[in-house]
Amino acid sequence: MRAAMITEYRQPLDIVNISDPELPKNGIIMKVRATGICRSDWHTWMGHYRDQIKLPLIPGHEMAGDVVEVGRDVTGLQPGDRVTVPFGLACGRCSICLDGNHQSCSEQIQPSTNFNGSFAELIALPRANVNVVRLPDEVGYAEAASLGCRFITAFRGVVEQAAVRPGDWLAVHGCGGVGLSAVMIAASMGVNVIAVDIDDETLGMASQIGAVAKVNALRSPSVPEEIIDMTMAVHMPR
Ligand SMILES: [Zn+2]
Numbered sequence: 001m002r003a004a005m006i007t008e009y010r011q012p013l014d015i016v017n018i019s020d021p022e023l024p025k026n027g028i029i030m031k032v033r034a035t036g037i038c039r040s041d042w043h044t045w046m047g048h049y050r051d052q053i054k055l056p057l058i059p060g061h062e063m064a065g066d067v068v069e070v071g072r073d074v075t076g077l078q079p080g081d082r083v084t085v086p087f088g089l090a091c092g093r094c095s096i097c098l099d100g101n102h103q104s105c106s107e108q109i110q111p112s113t114n115f116n117g118s119f120a121e122l123i124a125l126p127r128a129n130v131n132v133v134r135l136p137d138e139v140g141y142a143e144a145a146s147l148g149c150r151f152i153t154a155f156r157g158v159v160e161q162a163a164v165r166p167g168d169w170l171a172v173h174g175c176g177g178v179g180l181s182a183v184m185i186a187a188s189m190g191v192n193v194i195a196v197d198i199d200d201e202t203l204g205m206a207s208q209i210g211a212v213a214k215v216n217a218l219r220s221p222s223v224p225e226e227i228i229d230m231t232m233a234v235h236m237p238r
């Protein structure tokens, strides 16, 4: 298969032909139809995780695609299924997993850190019974590839940690992948979202997906004061 590989830190990726990945007994082989590029891929490429990874390595941990092969211990999946996975593959057996917090599993393994990732035609995904999720027909590959890292990170922050409620105000500082996901999730909950970024194009996207106000931090004399002014103006009659 063809893949984009990091062979040396901070150098262009090599496009290589390597042997297809081996089918894990408890996993699948997925044909990659879409992959995200994450800030973590940049950290990997810069060498910031060099004590955890070994080069050469195929990066990429935000993906969606089609099942092509199914290991003998896997149930409920078959070739042709459209699927995605979270960026950390949980064990499904530890006390943290049994509590429903797979994202914090202490035994989790990650594509692009512990094994080759999704910048490739094919990827082997172990622990499929616990982690591989079938996609509804109406969810496209590109949209699905964005769910397993940036979107779930934002979802936990906005919904579970911040526990926002309809009518609340929420300022999202930095509207990259995680930030725009946070805007979308909060807006869909009826929260008034103020998007903060240094890029007008990004702020435009935040408005399109539901932010009610935006602040360009490069032009604002004081971001906190501007946010306080906006939210007070709504709450307090003049
Ligand atoms: Zn990511």
Ligand SMILES: [Zn+2]
Pocket: 090, 091, 092, 093, 094, 095, 096, 097, 098, 102, 105, 106, 107, 108
């Ligand atoms: Zn676990």
